[in-house]
Each structure stands twice: as structure tokens, then as C-alpha cells.
Amino acid sequence: MEDENYLVQRSQQGELDAFNQLVERYQGQVYNLALRMLSDESLAEDAAQETFISAYRAIGGFRGGSFRSWVLRIAANACRDLLRAAKARRSISLEVLELTPEATPASREESPEDHALRLELGREIQRGLEALPRDQRLVLFLIDIQGFSYEEAARIAQTSVGTVRSRLSRARSKLRDLLQQRPELLPSQFRLKK
Amino acid sequence: MRLFKSHRHRRWQQDVSAYIDGRLEPHKQQALEMHLAECVSCREEMEALRGVVTLLHRLPQVPVPRSFALSEAPVRRMGWGILYAAPLRYATAAAALLLLAIAVGDLVTDQPTAIAPDAAPAAERREEQAPDEALDKTAFTAESPTGEGIAVPAVTPTPQPVGAGTPEKAGEDMTETALAAPAPEELRTEDTLFRWVWVEVALGVLLAVLAVLVATQWWLGRRRRVKY
Numbered sequence: 296m297e298d299e300n301y302l303v304q305r306s307q308q309g310e311l312d313a314f315n316q317l318v319e320r321y322q323g324q325v326y327n328l329a330l331r332m333l334s335d336e337s338l339a340e341d342a343a344q345e346t347f348i349s350a351y352r353a354i355g356g357f358r359g360g361s362f363r364s365w366v367l368r369i370a371a372n373a374c375r376d377l378l379r380a381a382k383a384r385r386s387i388s389l390e391v392l393e394l395t396p397e398a399t400p401a402s403r404e405e406s407p408e409d410h411a412l413r414l415e416l417g418r419e420i421q422r423g424l425e426a427l428p429r430d431q432r433l434v435l436f437l438i439d440i441q442g443f444s445y446e447e448a449a450r451i452a453q454t455s456v457g458t459v460r461s462r463l464s465r466a467r468s469k470l471r472d473l474l475q476q477r478p479e480l481l482p483s484q485f486r487l488k489k
Numbered sequence: 490m491r492l493f494k495s496h497r498h499r500r501w502q503q504d505v506s507a508y509i510d511g512r513l514e515p516h517k518q519q520a521l522e523m524h525l526a527e528c529v530s531c532r533e534e535m536e537a538l539r540g541v542v543t544l545l546h547r548l549p550q551v552p553v554p555r556s557f558a559l560s561e562a563p564v565r566r567m568g569w570g571i572l573y574a575a576p577l578r579y580a581t582a583a584a585a586l587l588l589l590a591i592a593v594g595d596l597v598t599d600q601p602t603a604i605a606p607d608a609a610p611a612a613e614r615r616e617e618q619a620p621d622e623a624l625d626k627t628a629f630t631a632e633s634p635t636g637e638g639i640a641v642p643a644v645t646p647t648p649q650p651v652g653a654g655t656p657e658k659a660g661e662d663m664t665e666t667a668l669a670a671p672a673p674e675e676l677r678t679e680d681t682l683f684r685w686v687w688v689e690v691a692l693g694v695l696l697a698v699l700a701v702l703v704a705t706q707w708w709l710g711r712r713r714r715v716k717y
Contacts, residue, residue, distance in 0.1 A: 420545070
């Protein structure tokens, strides 16, 4: 695997092949961020494509640091713009994102009932994510789903680590309260005792 | 009833989230651990919160439906603003520095020496001859020591015989005729000053134009800039 800095440098000189290697490397994270933020596969595709086009155009101004943070920041801004436009057109789908069976294959040990419950839990989590304010949703996605550090999440969300910490706390608490309304979906150890 | 929402326990809410991630400051961590040791409900709340985090960690990564690799290079925005951005900035900086240097030179010396080295001795001599009268550097008329205003052509000084206006001569014989007609050095000084004022004005105008261009270019670039 080629060094990221070298790929960035070649991309800055206009080499599309080098840039596409970076795209292949980060398109999963960009698409998943867009999907969780927009809850619409078609919009998420648009956001991901727009992100990489914008990144290619702007890479001349990239001054080092984490390329991943940089491109995810572009993605977060693209989602924000798309959400704003979709809200204006009121065209955003209210359908909750279905996690495809390919994304969550049933294991051999898992019974059909458990598999259905897991899918239902996935939908419930997505509903909970959608109920969160956009800024809290972004931070929760970055830290709890993508596993980023507080510092990297702060860079992507363009805010301070302290703000990330408080947004994350509020987002987790809200999601916990929402999920506790459907305790039958939760693994027993996560249920609150009455 | 959510115990965290009660006033007594609410203060721990944010700390618990950071505690789960190991991001709590040591002194707060100690205080929270002491509280958790004696508060069952807060312990349960923390476990429920930890459960949510675990569930989120387990969420699968959705595979991309297609490749987002670019088939052809999108046109990079290279308008005139970007092409001329650097030269414009350099030209503006150069004009500003030049103007500043001239202004500082004027203020520090209060003499045109920096501009026309040959003009300084003449000005000094003139002050010796008429100490009460300050030499008006920007005026188009020069006053004789007798107080009579004499119109001085700005660009066409009165022709003088060669050698008639040398410093030695001017210092020695101070006749009425000599006093009535300004010395060639004075004429040259005022002529140089006159020209230099126009250089300053021209530089000022150039600087203003360049500043407007730079500001316009910055504003256009800001509108087009990709947010990242």
C-alpha cells in the first residue's frame, strides 16, 4: 500500500490515479458518514460523490495533517448542505434506513428470531440517530460508530474537544432513553431495572 | 423516573460518558468512582450507557454501493482570480512598501535629501538667509527674502548663466538682483518636490486600485471556496 502523503502529493500535481487510490481507501467511511447523517441511500451516494469531487478540486490547498479528517470534514459539510437543500424541498425520505441483509448477515448460531430482533434493533438505533440534532449525530457517529478519537472528531466537526465531549454525552443519553422504550430489543444486560 | 434527571445525579451525567471512554480528568474520575461506589442507580445508568456504546460499536459498516473513484479529473477552479492572485498581492505589497518608505523619509528628514541630494544644501542656505521664513516645499511660489512672492514656473526654471548659481557664488554676493530671482538650486528643489508629490499621489492611487482588486479577488474566492 502506497504512502498516503505520497499519494496526496501526486494528487496535488493532478494525478487522478493517485487521487483515486485515496478515494478507494476512504470511500467506505465517507459513504457511511453520509448514510448515517442523511438516512437516504441515494442522497448519501450524491454526498459521497460530491465530497470526492470537491476534495479533488481543493486538494491543492491541503496543507498536510490527516487526509482522512480533511475528507470527512468535506463530507460532513456536504451532508449539511444537502440536508439544508432537502429540507427546503421537503424531499427527504421519512423512511427509516433499512440495514441490508448483506450488511448484517445472520450467523450460523443466530436463530431467525434473533436475526429479526437484531435487524429491528438496527432500525431502532437508526431512528434514535435521526432523532438527534445534527451536530450530536455527527459526533456520535464519528466516535461510537467509526471509533475516532475525541481530537479527530473535533477536527472533523470543526469544534473543540470540550464541545465534542458534551455533545457526545447528550447524544448517548438521548439514544439510551429512546432505546429503553423498547427494552425487548436490547440484550438483557443493557436493560435498566425498573 | 430517570435518576440521572434528578437534580442530585444530573451533575454526573457528562462525567459518566467521558468516564466510559477513559477521558475523565483524574480528580473528577476519583470523585465519580466514589459516587458510583455508593449509588446503585447511577451504576445501573452507567451500565445502560455503556451498553448503548457497545451496541453502536457493533453496528456494521454498510458496504459502498459503487466506487466513487473519479473517471475524469473535474476541472479545477482556476479563474483569473487564482491566476493573478499572487502577482496582485506582491504588487500591492511592493506599492505599499514604497509609499511607506517615501512617507517615512519625508517625516524623518523633513527635507528632500532622500529624494534629491542636491536640493538639501540649497534649502539650508535659504534658511540661513531668511531664518524667519519657512520654506514651503509644496508651494508653487517661492518667496524672496524681501517678502515678495515670486511666481516660479514649476517645470521651466529661469535660465541662468553657467556657474552663476554655484553655492560659493550664491553665498558671497547677495545683491538685490540675486535676491529677487530664486537660485537655480531652489528652483530645482521645488521642481523635484513638485514631481515627487505627484509620484506619491500616483503611488497612492495605484495602491488603492490594487487594494480594491485584491479585496475583490479575495471575496470572489471566498464565495467559490470549498468548505473543508
